[in-house]
Amino acid sequence: MKPRGEFPDYYTCLGIRFGASLDEIKKNFRALAKELHPDNPQTGSKTAFQKILKAYQILSSERDRKIYDYAYSSFINSQIESTRQSLLHKEWVNEVQNQNTYSIPHSRIVFAHSVTEYAKIGLMRKGYRMKDRRKWTGINYDVEIRIEPDEVSKILRANIPLTVRKLCPICLGSDIHCSSCGGNGSYKSSKNLIIDLLPNRWKNGQILELELSRYRPDKLTHFKKKKLKIKLSIL
């Protein structure tokens, strides 16, 4: 089985827009093929040529394109839409109405593995593994939510972007010849994990530990991480 990769974007690959006509597809493919064909001593590339050939084969076949387009639109939608999840977990999370919540800016949702965090303490040099970095920095969480003192009394919402794997909706991972996922069975994407913090239900420095299998956005999608430790800090 091939390694599971990103969802293949055949439209971008051929430099055309979604919904392009067969003529446009042919025209762009021919131009690119001339440039990338391995026989071209200047700009030829076997790998790049195989990629555009695959894209051309799928998009120029009426049947394959229909199947691919279906998965493509679902892939695009999953990227655009920020998932709203209702989380009912212990005391500190609750389902609340959107208009009552205050969204914490992205800049104050900080991943512990972010390079700057470690660079500051000089642990970015080679030879240190992530585990060692954690040990030496004392960082025992995955992501920190930084809260301003005047936000403490509000209902706070944090959108935490996480990597997900989405099972191919066409073949459900069972067809190595599937034209929508290229036989990969699934593809990588990103989803927001949404958590709401109610006033007086959490403490400064508290670390929330979430079992991510409980927060799957839908049946075809699961978070890459199993557990997420979220630190709540008042600035």
Ligand SMILES: [Zn+2]
């Ligand atoms: Zn598939």
